[in-house]
Amino acid sequence: MSYGDPSQYITSLCVDEQCYDHSYTREIIKRSKLPVTILKDHETPEVTGRYPENLTRGKQTLFLCRNRGRFFKACPGTKGYNCCGYQVLNTGMNCPMDCVYCILQAYLNNPWISFFVNIEDLFTELDEVLLAEPHRLFRIGTGEFTDSLALDRLTGLNRHLIRYIREKDNAVLELKTKCAIIDNLREIDHGKKTIVAWSLNSPAVMSREEIRTATLDERLAAAARCAELGYPLAFHFDPVIWHDGWQAGYRHTIEKIFQAVPHDRIVWISLGALRFLPHLKSIASSRFPHSRFFYEEFVEGLDNKSRYFRGQRVEMYKFIVGELNRFVSEKTCVYFCMESDAIWDEIFGFKPVEKGGLPAMLDRSLGYID
Secondary structure, eight states: OOOOOGGGGOOEEEEEGGGTTOHHHHHHHHHHOOOEEEEOTTOOOOOSSOTTTTHHHHTTEEEEEOOOSOSEEEOOOOTTSOOOOOEEEOOEEOOSOEETTOTHHHHOOOOSEEEEOOHHHHHHHHHHHHHHOTTSOEEEESOSSSOSSTTHHHHOHHHHHHHHHHTOTTEEEEEEESSOOOGGGTTOOOTTOEEEEEEOOOHHHHHHHEETOOOHHHHHHHHHHHHHTTOOEEEEEEEEOOOTTHHHHHHHHHHHHHHHSOGGGEEEEEEEEOEEOHHHHHHHHHHOTTOOGGGSOOEEOTTSOEEOOHHHHHHHHHHHHHHHTTTOOTTSEEEESSOOHHHHHHHHSSOGGGGTOHHHHHHHHTTSOO
């Protein structure tokens, strides 16, 4: 089924009183046409029930507030696994969609959705970071703690980000999403510096485990439209989940990608098998009792997350990489998210260090290095 625009599930707006007179806050309030509750300093939205049971209700509330910490942080990675060198731009926390496997359920302790309105501080911080290392390429993404596009009809943030990145020689922006709302990406001079990326899965996983997200056809139609608008594209199969019919499911999704978009417009495709903090299983199982994939056999990885056994991961990776290789451009970087050299060598026949490291491989796919 189609859920449409995920921002329509926001039914109330809470605003920190210190942000109420901010021009950006007023812009969002006017655009949303939602009832507004003003909260005193350090007061938080009231959502009945205890976390995580109140998470479903909490996703209906958007809290406009200040980010009192840093906006920009490097992906921490884990020793022993290859990290892509991704830089996280934290624009808010949580999103109106509700994926069963979402790691944020175990990371967060608040049920509502937060959005940070002090974007002048965000851009000041970015200026400082980018100017400090002018010869380094920063691959920056906003899809780590929230969905990059799910609330853009309300916030309008991406127009500001795209225009900012367009003028920077040493940065590219990746907008990662599971929705199909791209109206705000039209009629912007992006200079091919913004990559629009979709998280994909097999149809069975998308329909059963990704609630209030766009369908496969909707996501790929949006990707095709972005390709027409000149945006580079990316796709992420993360998490890859073992389930009945997984081979046919992933094959179907891969074939649909290359029917929908030109293969030479895809800069990278990532693969990452399901991995999760152990206590996510109890949280997600209580919220989604009909989901069964948490009851497979897992082993604890170097990052203290539960992972499929190596042989099972290798089987899935070999199959999916084989299917991708039927269509993918030689310029597209197909890579693993947080896997060891041993897995890389077994699937691809090389370790990232032999290609200059995973960050260099991704920079090369963008044409920034030879």
